[in-house]
Structure formats: structure tokens, C-alpha cells
Amino acid sequence: MTTLAITGGQVLLPDNTVTWADVLVDQDSGEILEVGDDLAGGADDTLDASDSLVTPGFVNGHCHVAMTLLRGHADDKPLDAWLQEDIWPVEAELTADSIRAGTELGVLEMIKSGTTSFADMYFFVPTIADVVDKAGLRARLGHGVISVGKDEDAVHEDAQEGLEVAAEIDGMADGRITSAFMPHSLTTVDGQYLSEYVPEARDLGVPVHYHANETEDEVTPIVENHGVRPLAYAAEKGMLEAEDFFAHGVHVDESEIGLLAEAGTSVIHCPASNMKLASGMAPIQRMLDAGVTVGLGTDGAASNNDLSMLDEARDAAMLGKLAADDASAVPAEAVVTMATQGSADAIGLDTGRIAAGKPADLAVIDLEQPHLTPRHDPVSHLAYAAAASDVRHTVCDGQVLMRDREVLTLDEDAVLSRATEEADALLARADD
Ligand SMILES: N[C@@H](CCSC[C@H]1O[C@@H](n2cnc3c(=O)[nH]cnc32)[C@H](O)[C@@H]1O)C(=O)O
Numbered sequence: 001m002t003t004l005a006i007t008g009g010q011v012l013l014p015d016n017t018v019t020w021a022d023v024l025v026d027q028d029s030g031e032i033l034e035v036g037d038d039l040a041g042g043a044d045d046t047l048d049a050s051d052s053l054v055t056p057g058f059v060n061g062h063c064h065v066a067m068t069l070l071r072g073h074a075d076d077k078p079l080d081a082w083l084q085e086d087i088w089p090v091e092a093e094l095t096a097d098s099i100r101a102g103t104e105l106g107v108l109e110m111i112k113s114g115t116t117s118f119a120d121m122y123f124f125v126p127t128i129a130d131v132v133d134k135a136g137l138r139a140r141l142g143h144g145v146i147s148v149g150k151d152e153d154a155v156h157e158d159a160q161e162g163l164e165v166a167a168e169i170d171g172m173a174d175g176r177i178t179s180a181f182m183p184h185s186l187t188t189v190d191g192q193y194l195s196e197y198v199p200e201a202r203d204l205g206v207p208v209h210y211h212a213n214e215t216e217d218e219v220t221p222i223v224e225n226h227g228v229r230p231l232a233y234a235a236e237k238g239m240l241e242a243e244d245f246f247a248h249g250v251h252v253d254e255s256e257i258g259l260l261a262e263a264g265t266s267v268i269h270c271p272a273s274n275m276k277l278a279s280g281m282a283p284i285q286r287m288l289d290a291g292v293t294v295g296l297g298t299d300g301a302a303s304n305n306d307l308s309m310l311d312e313a314r315d316a317a318m319l320g321k322l323a324a325d326d327a328s329a330v331p332a333e334a335v336v337t338m339a340t341q342g343s344a345d346a347i348g349l350d351t352g353r354i355a356a357g358k359p360a361d362l363a364v365i366d367l368e369q370p371h372l373t374p375r376h377d378p379v380s381h382l383a384y385a386a387a388a389s390d391v392r393h394t395v396c397d398g399q400v401l402m403r404d405r406e407v408l409t410l411d412e413d414a415v416l417s418r419a420t421e422e423a424d425a426l427l428a429r430a431d432d
């Protein structure tokens with residue numbers, strides 16, 4: 001057995017208490033062996049966590065990772081115009097090379113901000129899976145399926161690709177990669193295709209991941225055409241199973257919150273994207289009160305504009321209070337839970353908790369910083385004050401991906417220059 005000890009720090013436990021302890025990891029199985037005192041003796045490798053907080057690696061519950069290439073390309077627009085005028089025309093020019101470069105950039109940013117796993121909906125998924133495998137992260141990946149603007153044959157092809165990719169990549173990278181069927185949204189995929197393909201995803205045994213109730217403009221046509229609220233419509237289409245999860249859930253009423261609580265379907269809250277596209281304020285405290293599983297996601301970098309889960313946690317707390325008109329709503333512990341166990345439970349990964357037997361997915365945060373002094377409450381610091389650049393070490397599946405801010409699985413300079421080149425070439429093709 002090869003072991004790794006993370007020593008001398010404080011450790012965030014699953015109940016959000018913090019204790020002084022070492023963490024001992026079995027690097028062969030990728031699991032946490034023990035959390036306790038003086039575990040460094042005899043370990044094959046050590047990570048120093050003095051003056052630091054050891055947290056579960058953050059879980060980004062909803063992303064389009066290669067959209068890093070479009071970061072800063074189209075800002076300050078609402079969802080519909082942003083997608084139709086700016087994003088989709090450029091995405092039509094994506095190639096496997098651009099996806100590889102954008103994904104490398106995205107996962108580099110994730111490792112540097114303590115994120116160890118994520119759920120992603122995009123194109124060229126086998127390429128994304130290859131990058132995730134080499135970078136050492138954990139992910140649930142899938143191909144986004146859309147029917148708007150496509151003829152029937154093209155939609156069937158798109159949906160088939162969604163199913164085939166899900167079957168092909170599930171279990172890759174020693175199980176670090178899993179998959180889902182990913183119809184883009186309840187309005188961009190026509191109901192006939194949802195009825196046809198969601199049962200096929202069930203047969204494959206993969207969950208369904210989609211966008212729902214993001215803007216008022218998405219709710220209205222469903223109510224008008226189907227006579228029910230969007231999540232009741234999703235239930236009719238078989239997309240409200242316990243393993244399913246969707247992004248946003250901004251415009252949901254009490255009946256829909258009740259449906260989610262009953263079905264066990266999870267919501268991935270994306271506060272930065274919701275604020276930037278002015279989509280609205282999700283009623284997160286009401287969902288938590290009803291017992292809905294809520295995770296946290298960045299969405300793509302073009303609507304955020306970064307992939308830091310620490311930023312997202314702060315945004316979630318701030319927006320949650322504003323939405324509830326109550327400063328005690330969505331407190332620090334709630335957003336820390338959402339960024340770790342909440343997202344992990346939502347996307348169906350057994351991670352997000354530091355305990356013996358759990359996957360050794362960890363982030364070590366340097367607390368010796370002006371903006372993290374004094375240390376009355378490390379959980380408060382995580383939620384409100386810590387930044388991506390405070391992450392010292394990142395560990396996934398027992399492997400050290402970043403040590404003292406040096407990323408070991410990717411060549412940082414090469415990733416930045418390839419991404420810049422591919423992003424420039426992509427925009428040039430779209431301009432032609
Ligand atoms: N196969 C599909 C691709 C869908 S991938 C997922 C899509 O979600 C888009 N996207 C990113 N953020 C959001 C959001 O907040 N709401 C809805 N769509 C988004 C993203 O740009 C991408 O086009 C096709 O043929 O177009």
C-alpha cells in the first residue's frame with residue numbers, strides 16, 4: 001500500500017465542524033484511510049497543511065467546461081439573445097482541437113481552485129473524457145442534445161450520439177468518469193424526443209441532466225402548450241427520477257418544490273450565471289427547507305466568468321439572502337455543504353465528505369492570509385472570504401494533482417498558450 005498523509009492542519013468534517021487532525025490516504029485504492037492524530041509516521045508521501053484547512057475537493061455540479069474559450073467573448077446579455085446571437089454561432093465552429101484546448105484550460109482552473117469533480121454537458125465528449133482522465137479529475141460527462149433549428153434526422157442523430165457517448169465513457173478512467181443523458185432543456189428539446197429517448201437512457205442506467213426553469217421565458221411556453229408547470233411536464237417525460245439533476249431552478253413555484261422533494265430530483269444552483277444573465281433569484285432557502293438536494297455549479301465560463309467554486313459559494317449565500325429578503329437565509333454552512341456533499345449527492349458521486357472509506361478528493365486551503373485573519377470560523381471564511389488562489393494542494397482519488405500551487409498533471413504554460421491560440425482561431429472562423 002502506498003500512503004499519503006496530509007498533516008498539521010484543520011479538517012472540515014461532514015457535519016461542518018472543524019477539527020485539528022491529519023488525514024491518511026491509501027493512494028492505491030484512492031480512499032481515505034483515517035482522520036486522526038499523528039498519522040504522518042511511515043507515510044510514503046506528505047502534504048503540509050499547517051496554517052491550512054483541509055476540505056473535501058469541491059464538486060462543480062453543472063458546467064460546460066470548454067466554454068472557457070468563450071470567456072469574455074459575449075458579456076452583458078440575457079440568456080436567449082446571448083445563446084442565439086453570440087454563443088451558438090461560435091459553438092458551430094468548435095473542433096475536437098478547440099474542445100481539447102478549452103477543456104484543458106477549464107480543468108487546469110478547476111485544479112487550481114480546489115475542484116476535484118464536476119458534471120459537464122457539451123460536445124466532443126470523448127475528447128473531454130480523455131482530458132479529464134489525464135488531468136486526474138472525476139467527472140460525470142455527457143453530450144448536450146438539442147432539437148431547435150434541426151431537421152428530424154439531425155435530432156435523431158444528436159440524441160443517438162448522446163446515448164452512445166453515455167454508454168461508451170461510463171466507467172472510464174478506473175471509474176473516475178461516469179456519464180448521463182443530457183437533453184439541453186425542456187424548451188430546446190421537443191417533447192416527442194424526450195418521450196422517445198429518456199426511456200432509452202433509463203435502459204442504459206444513466207441519469208438525466210438538463211437545464212430547467214432558468215428564465216420566465218422558458219416557463220411560459222410550457223405552461224401555454226402543455227397546461228402544466230415545467231417540472232410537472234418534466235415528470236410526465238420521466239425526467240424527475242431520484243438520480244436526475246438539472247441546472248438552475250430559478251423560477252419554480254411551491255408545487256414544483258414539492259415535486260422535487262417527493263421525487264428526490266436534485267437542483268444545481270448556478271448563482272453567478274443567474275445574476276449575470278439576469279435570469280432571476282432561485283428560492284434556495286425554500287428548497288432547502290422542503291428537503292430538496294441542492295448542489296452548486298458555475299455553469300460555463302462565458303456566463304460566470306470563472307470556474308471557482310469558492311466564488312460560487314459566496315454568490316450563493318449572498319443571492320440566497322436577497323431572494324429570501326432574510327440575512328439568515330442560505331448561511332455559510334449551507335453553501336459549504338452545497339459546494340461539497342450537495343453537489344456530490346446531486347450528480348451521483350460518492351465524494352464531498354472527509355471520512356474513512358470515502359474517496360480521497362481533497363483541497364487544502366492556506367489560511368495564513370490577510371483576508372482570512374483572524375480565524376474565528378473557518379466555515380465562514382470558506383463561504384465568504386477565501387479565494388481560488390488560496391488553494392495550496394489539490395488531491396483527487398488519492399493522487400496529488402497540485403502541490404504548493406504547482407499543477408502536476410498538466411503543463412500550465414502550454415495549456416494557456418494552446419487555449420489562447422484555439423480561442424483566437426475559433427472566433428476568427430466564426431467571423432468569416
Ligand atoms: N448538441 C447540442 C449542444 C448542447 S451543449 C450545451 C449547450 O448549453 C449552452 N449553455 C451554456 N450555459 C447555458 C445556460 O445557462 N442555459 C442554457 N444553455 C446554456 C452551451 O452554450 C451549449 O450550447 C447542439 O447541437 O447545439
Ligand SMILES: [Zn+2]
Pocket residue numbers: 062063064211247299300
Ligand atoms: Zn448550463
